[in-house]
Amino acid sequence: MELLVVGAGAMGRWFAESVADECELAFADTDPAAAADAAAEIGGRAVSLDTDDRFDAVCVAVPISVVEHAIAAHADKATRALLDLSGVMAKPLAAMATHAPDVEHWSLHPLFGPANAPGTIAAASNNAGPVTARLRKALEAAGNSLFETTAEEHDTAMETVQAKTHAAILAFALAADDVPDEFHTPISEGLFSLVDQVTSGTPQVYAEIQDTFEGAEAVAAAARELADADPETVERLYRKSRR
Structure with missing residues (x-):
């Protein structure tokens, strides 16, 4: 499964590393050097933010203030699943439904900083499926505990x-x-x-x-x-x- 992580900061790298055994990784970031560094550190490749490549799953790991914009910008790169790690859920899930209605949607909130991983992760979805199930299994195999919630x-x-x-x-x-x-x-x-x-x-x-x-x-x-x-x-x- 090919996974694009948009945002090569601490949380994006944590997620990529947690699921690396299940995915072929790619990283994109507003700072191309950060994407290249993440790829060198964890494995995979760096791509530009405006790449035409498509991926089975796209994980948006960006700050709350830009998560809706990032979902709108990169939703068309996801062929099977789209997810975010921003820490808010209602707005990202609504943006996924608007910009990628035909793929799986998953909003995750790791309730810890990467330095304290593994830990508890809140998870909400309005369209789960086999890709998100596979990613969940990988996160759990990395020692995390996921629980289901709603965005509200x-x-x-x-x-x-x-x-x-x-x-x-x-x-x-x-x-x-x-x-x-x-x-x-x-x-x-x-x-x-x-x-x-x-x-x-x-x-x-x-x-x-x-x-x-x-x-x-x-x-x-x-x-x-x-x-x-x-x-x-x-x-x-x-x-x-x-x-």
Whole structure:
């Protein structure tokens, strides 16, 4: 099976490496050198973004802000299946249905960074088939655990799992003062550790998540409610926050 990976960044390379035993690989990227480097590292070949070649499957591994454009631009290169790894599902699946209605559609969200692979992958499809089944088998053979969801369920969950979570951690980082290590509690150490983990990533990724998913305003409103609360209200909110 021939697979074209559009986007030779970290996620595109992770996916290609995970399914390499099942596929003949090709890479395309806005930076041709990145595509060539991925091909040399993982195997396969580099092709131009405007190649006329056709592939059994095309995987779009690009940022959220350009995923719909990339699907529209490369859908006609897929003869059997089209998939994305952008991290949002409703819009990519809708774009696949519009631009490649006759092939299999699959939207994947690896819930981890490539450095932490393998891990859990959310998967949604409005037109599954043998190609996506084969790719699923390869991902599972690489140690990943896939679970089925819908685009709506996934995108709603990301409001909490990503937008609210990142907003809370980054807001704490912006508000926190430096304190000597000996003053830290297990809770504060844990929170600062999360700050270090989040801020070691790529700012563009976090900016796109905040732009895509609602949630940050709810975190800000909750923080304001706590800041304005009297002791009795804090106790009530504390009890409410228990899950």
